[in-house]
Amino acid sequence: MSDVFNNELFEAFAAASDNVYIYVCDMRTDISRWSKSAIEYFGLDKEYLEDAANVWAQHIHPDDLAVYMEDITGVFSGAKKYHDCQYRARNAAGRYVWVECKGSVIRDGEGNPVIFAGLMTRIDGQSKYDSLTGLLTTHELHGFDFAAQPGIALLIGMDGFRKIISSYGYNVGDEILVRFAREIRDLCKPGWKALRFSGDEFLVVAFGAGREEVTDFYKEICQRTEMTELEDGRRVGVSISAGGVFFPADADMRDILINKLEHSIEYAKNHQRGDLVFFSDEIAREHERSLALREDLKQCIKNDFKGFELYFQPFVDPDTGAIAGCECLLRWQGERIRDSYPMEFIKVLEDYGDIREVGFWVMDQAMRQQAAWRERYGELQMSFNVSYQQLMDDTFEEKAVSCLEKYGVHPESIIIELTESCQVDAPKELAAIFDRLRAQGFKMALDDFGTAYASMEILKWLHVDYIKVEHSFVRELAKPGHDIDYVIIDSLLEMCRRLGCSSIIEGVENAKVADIVKELNATLLQGYFYSHPVCREEFEKLLEQGGKLSVPHAAT
Ligand code: C2E
Ligand code: CA
Numbered sequence: 107m108s109d110v111f112n113n114e115l116f117e118a119f120a121a122a123s124d125n126v127y128i129y130v131c132d133m134r135t136d137i138s139r140w141s142k143s144a145i146e147y148f149g150l151d152k153e154y155l156e157d158a159a160n161v162w163a164q165h166i167h168p169d170d171l172a173v174y175m176e177d178i179t180g181v182f183s184g185a186k187k188y189h190d191c192q193y194r195a196r197n198a199a200g201r202y203v204w205v206e207c208k209g210s211v212i213r214d215g216e217g218n219p220v221i222f223a224g225l226m227t228r229i230d231g232q233s234k235y236d237s238l239t240g241l242l243t244t245h246e247l248h249g250f251d252f253a254a255q256p257g258i259a260l261l262i263g264m265d266g267f268r269k270i271i272s273s274y275g276y277n278v279g280d281e282i283l284v285r286f287a288r289e290i291r292d293l294c295k296p297g298w299k300a301l302r303f304s305g306d307e308f309l310v311v312a313f314g315a316g317r318e319e320v321t322d323f324y325k326e327i328c329q330r331t332e333m334t335e336l337e338d339g340r341r342v343g344v345s346i347s348a349g350g351v352f353f354p355a356d357a358d359m360r361d362i363l364i365n366k367l368e369h370s371i372e373y374a375k376n377h378q379r380g381d382l383v384f385f386s387d388e389i390a391r392e393h394e395r396s397l398a399l400r401e402d403l404k405q406c407i408k409n410d411f412k413g414f415e416l417y418f419q420p421f422v423d424p425d426t427g428a429i430a431g432c433e434c435l436l437r438w439q440g441e442r443i444r445d446s447y448p449m450e451f452i453k454v455l456e457d458y459g460d461i462r463e464v465g466f467w468v469m470d471q472a473m474r475q476q477a478a479w480r481e482r483y484g485e486l487q488m489s490f491n492v493s494y495q496q497l498m499d500d501t502f503e504e505k506a507v508s509c510l511e512k513y514g515v516h517p518e519s520i521i522i523e524l525t526e527s528c529q530v531d532a533p534k535e536l537a538a539i540f541d542r543l544r545a546q547g548f549k550m551a552l553d554d555f556g557t558a559y560a561s562m563e564i565l566k567w568l569h570v571d572y573i574k575v576e577h578s579f580v581r582e583l584a585k586p587g588h589d590i591d592y593v594i595i596d597s598l599l600e601m602c603r604r605l606g607c608s609s610i611i612e613g614v615e616n617a618k619v620a621d622i623v624k625e626l627n628a629t630l631l632q633g634y635f636y637s638h639p640v641c642r643e644e645f646e647k648l649l650e651q652g653g654k655l656s657v658p659h660a661a662t
Contacts (some may be wrong), residue, residue, distance in 0.1 A: 125228040149198030167194035236302040239287030259369040267306035272531035347374040384625020402440030417639035431487025477513035489521035517547030585619035
């Protein structure tokens with residue numbers, strides 16, 4: 107027996123794991139030794155096999171045999187350095203399981219093959235096909251050769267899939283994913299591959315395709331999935347966005363390609379919802395900026411919130427024109443990035459979960475300021491913004507109450523504005539949090555009311571004190587052809603009154619709009635006409651003017 111096999115290392119490796127199987131072949135005699143676990147699991151005759159390549163070939167699924175033979179012949183002939191392929195192999199129970207087979211040839215000084223050794227890993231846990239949609243899983247990506255021919259990879263994702271699940275439940279979510287996968291598969295051209303990438307994201311690798319063909323494919327997918335009719339007859343609107351990347355482009359393709367796809371779809375969702383957006387320098391720049399923003403923000407948070415500041419925008423009493431309070435709005439300047447707007451940096455804080463920490467800082471600063479101003483200017487209604495994510499933090503209520511106590515603030519003077527009301531996926535929990543905070547005395551507000559189609563629905567679950575009418579209805583109010591905006595605002599305010607809530611109209615930008623909205627009997631008004639958000643010193647000047655804002659204040 108060859109000393110190739112009398113090796114303690116073989117025994118040690120063979121015993122190492124129960125889903126990894128070891129084999130070593132003496133290529134001079136074509137005799138190979140297989141680990142005991144392999145013999146048992148695959149039902150091989152014996153530990154030492156002659157002509158193992160052919161014996162083993164009989165265990166391979168007929169559809170995968172060509173892939174295996176091509177790979178192994180390449181390795182034996184020296185054309186390929188390593189044996190590395192995946193195929194289905196029949197086990198002792200007669201069932202085919204997916205294995206990943208890797209190995210390499212060791213040669214003597216003259217380059218003659220001496221030993222072929224390798225291991226096989228059972229990968230049936232990482233199934234080749236997604237059990238829900240039947241599409242390939244991302245595990246299969248390893249088998250794609252992106253360098254062999256040009257093409258386009260597309261990452262298609264649903265917009266607001268979480269919302270679909272929260273409105274219709276998981277079963278409907280699954281039904282939509284299955285339908286969606288079927289449409290994708292139907293529309294794929296021969297040679298293209300479709301994979302389920304993650305929950306609601308699908309990857310299409312269009313080998314050999316050009317921009318036009320892929321764009322048509324995407325348009326057709328959009329059309330077919332725009333309105334999905336469920337088995338029970340209900341119709342659900344589904345919108346999608348996608349990122350696209352051309353290949354071959356780089357030497358080390360796969361990971362870079364996936365990163366580019368992820369950046370492209372993120373860009374599409376943020377800036378061009380519904381579109382297919384191809385990777386570009388602009389996307390790369392935006393991604394780099396978002397990384398730099400994140401680093402800069404982290405640094406500031408660590409540095410005791412250096413660079414963060416609150417600005418204040420007055421709430422005005424429509425009858426007297428006096429300042430009744432203000433909204434606290436976050437501003438930030440980093441060490442490197444000094445021109446980031448709230449919409450941008452707050453999104454980054456939210457995406458990385460840092461908004462909670464910063465949000466607590468905002469809450470603390472707002473209450474501290476409220477207490478300080480009360481002594482000098484009397485009681486002001488002061489609001490600050492919180493996202494759903496922040497409110498759902500287990501410690502929110504406790505921290506809010508401890509802030510009240512720390513600064514001796516009256517909770518009735520604090521309005522907590524819930525932003526992005528459309529992303530609510532646990533309405534009962536949210537309603538309970540609202541009720542508890544209201545029981546503590548805080549005033550709760552729904553921000554941007556009227557924009558999200560879920561706004562009305564939210565009102566069914568939540569008890570709120572204030573509704574803030576979204577400024578897009580208000581801004582154009584005085585322009586011809588905007589009568590409908592007036593009707594909408596009027597109806598929203600009527601609804602507030604009937605529900606017993608107060609109202610704040612945002613976006614009052616000029617005197618004409620101010621005149622119109624004054625007639626509407628809102629509780630408070632807010633907008634550039636009265637003042638832009640301003641820093642503490644500027645806001646104090648406004649308060650010192652007696653709180654009367656009869657002329658527009660032109661700060662930034
Ligand atoms: P928002 O809560 O809807 O805040 C009102 C935004 O409208 C502010 O933008 C304000 O500057 C702007 N605005 C005020 N009056 C007018 C007007 O007459 N016309 C127009 N066109 N806009 C007006 P800002 O300060 O850029 O804030 C943007 C958003 O950032 C806020 O929208 C809010 O969602 C978020 N935000 C700001 N501070 C915080 C915070 O501390 N925490 C959280 N979670 N979000 C915040
Ligand atoms: Ca707000």
